[in-house]
Amino acid sequence: MSEQQTSAAAGPAPAAGAGVIDLLGLLAYARLVAFFRLAGDAELAPTLAGKGELAEIAVSEQANYRRLHDRLRELGADPEEAMRPFVVPLDAWHARTEPQSWLESLVKAYVGDGIADDFYRRLAELADPETQALVRDTLVESGRAEFVAAQVRAAIADDPRLAGRLSLWARRLVGEALSQAQSVAARRPDLAALLGGGAREAAPGGAEADAAEPGDLAMVSRMFADLTDAHAARLEAMGLSG
Amino acid sequence: MSEQQTSAAAGPAPAAGAGVIDLLGLLAYARLVAFFRLAGDAELAPTLAGKGELAEIAVSEQANYRRLHDRLRELGADPEEAMRPFVVPLDAWHARTEPQSWLESLVKAYVGDGIADDFYRRLAELADPETQALVRDTLVESGRAEFVAAQVRAAIADDPRLAGRLSLWARRLVGEALSQAQSVAARRPDLAALLGGGAREAAPGGAEADAAEPGDLAMVSRMFADLTDAHAARLEAMGLSG
Numbered sequence: 462m463s464e465q466q467t468s469a470a471a472g473p474a475p476a477a478g479a480g481v482i483d484l485l486g487l488l489a490y491a492r493l494v495a496f497f498r499l500a501g502d503a504e505l506a507p508t509l510a511g512k513g514e515l516a517e518i519a520v521s522e523q524a525n526y527r528r529l530h531d532r533l534r535e536l537g538a539d540p541e542e543a544m545r546p547f548v549v550p551l552d553a554w555h556a557r558t559e560p561q562s563w564l565e566s567l568v569k570a571y572v573g574d575g576i577a578d579d580f581y582r583r584l585a586e587l588a589d590p591e592t593q594a595l596v597r598d599t600l601v602e603s604g605r606a607e608f609v610a611a612q613v614r615a616a617i618a619d620d621p622r623l624a625g626r627l628s629l630w631a632r633r634l635v636g637e638a639l640s641q642a643q644s645v646a647a648r649r650p651d652l653a654a655l656l657g658g659g660a661r662e663a664a665p666g667g668a669e670a671d672a673a674e675p676g677d678l679a680m681v682s683r684m685f686a687d688l689t690d691a692h693a694a695r696l697e698a699m700g701l702s703g
Numbered sequence: 704m705s706e707q708q709t710s711a712a713a714g715p716a717p718a719a720g721a722g723v724i725d726l727l728g729l730l731a732y733a734r735l736v737a738f739f740r741l742a743g744d745a746e747l748a749p750t751l752a753g754k755g756e757l758a759e760i761a762v763s764e765q766a767n768y769r770r771l772h773d774r775l776r777e778l779g780a781d782p783e784e785a786m787r788p789f790v791v792p793l794d795a796w797h798a799r800t801e802p803q804s805w806l807e808s809l810v811k812a813y814v815g816d817g818i819a820d821d822f823y824r825r826l827a828e829l830a831d832p833e834t835q836a837l838v839r840d841t842l843v844e845s846g847r848a849e850f851v852a853a854q855v856r857a858a859i860a861d862d863p864r865l866a867g868r869l870s871l872w873a874r875r876l877v878g879e880a881l882s883q884a885q886s887v888a889a890r891r892p893d894l895a896a897l898l899g900g901g902a903r904e905a906a907p908g909g910a911e912a913d914a915a916e917p918g919d920l921a922m923v924s925r926m927f928a929d930l931t932d933a934h935a936a937r938l939e940a941m942g943l944s945g
Contacts, residue, residue: 516768548751
């Protein structure tokens with residue numbers, strides 16, 4: 462599989478190189494902002510039980526944020542500093558994919574965060590084993606799959622026209638995610654170098670590092686393309702098409 | 704102290720009478736909505752660290768919601784049914800006290816939830832020991848006191864004019880809380896009867912019970928008046944006046 466090829470090409474990553482700090486900072490902010498967005502979207506829930514369920518999902522994101530935050534501190538990094546470069550692209554992703562209904566928020570929580578998790582997992586495979594284990598532990602998709610898929614399927618059974626609209630929404634979520642991932646890779650050469658399998662020496666703070674190489678950016682697109690199987694399985698679980 | 708008098712007057716409460724289900728339902732919804740509001744207010748935080756801290760506080764509210772929710776189920780009640788009567792007054796409280804700044808949200812998280820907690824604790828003293836213990840465990844004020852007080856004091860040191868404005872804000876929070884507590888007591892006679900120390904037999908679901916007696920409503924005001932010491936201490940910790 463391409464997974465193994467990529468891992469082999471990466472070789473042993475530095476224990477806490479700038480790429481790893483970037484990765485943990487990206488993940489930490491992704492979790493923090495997902496917490497806030499899920500909590501905000503829960504206001505759209507039609508029932509108190511639904512609000513409670515979404516609150517539960519949101520809280521699991523905060524717990525993951527806390528672990529990643531603490532790990533950054535352990536590695537001697539300033540967690541807020543490490544998260545800062547990712548505030549703009551992740552906020553932009555959320556701003557461009559603001560759910561207009563309860564069902565859209567559910568699909569986003571499942572499909573959007575699902576493909577992001579797949580992507581983060583793939584990135585982490587290129588880092589040291591401890592980072593890999595932590596990232597794997599902080600991927601939260603499984604808990605929400607059943608809750609979301611059942612609700613979306615039931616809604617589509619009630620009103621089959623929803624299937625087309627929500628499929629389109631899912632496609633938009635993935636398109637926007639790819640676009641933001643490209644933007645992150647372009648701005649964070651150390652992170653992109655993780656992808657490219659390079660062991661580039663990072664400038665302090667990453668701010669002065671060279672621009673990402675075009676090959677690293679192409680790698681982001683290839684990685685996303687590799688994630689389609691899991692994405693298609695999520696769509697199918699909800700009764701949507703790709 | 705008046706605490707002991709009230710407890711003595713109440714006598715042994717029924718293990719899961721309608722008053723206790725009402726109390727747990729009120730608290731569960733109070734925690735759930737506090738979770739959402741705190742998560743929403745965190746967007747006002749000027750720093751990533753502040754956002755992270757408020758997320759932490761919000762999450763502790765969700766954990767308490769979960770415990771109260773589970774306890775309602777244990778008692779054979781439908782948790783959503785038990786929470787429903789309190790949705791309108793608690794949502795109204797939050798709508799009337801929507802913070803317009805980070806400092807207002809901090810003062811609200813400390814003063815507003817502080818006085819509400821004091822009130823809930825006092826109510827719980829009138830219920831059975833197990834309910835008392837659970838309610839005591841789910842009062843979360845202590846965790847946030849230090850974080851909030853330090854930030855508000857620092858802001859006032861920077862700009863002393865803030866003290867007057869925030870003192871007014873704190874007064875408004877308490878006024879609105881009293882008004883909503885009165886409205887809850889008027890609508891939920893079983894809960895008001897807990898206050899009044901009566902052992903009134905509850906109609907199923909509480910919906911058909913008699914209207915609250917005027918004495919029960921007066922009791923709400925007296926209870927609030929009793930809470931001023933703790934309230935004054937919180938104001939002082941932040942450098943505000945009553």
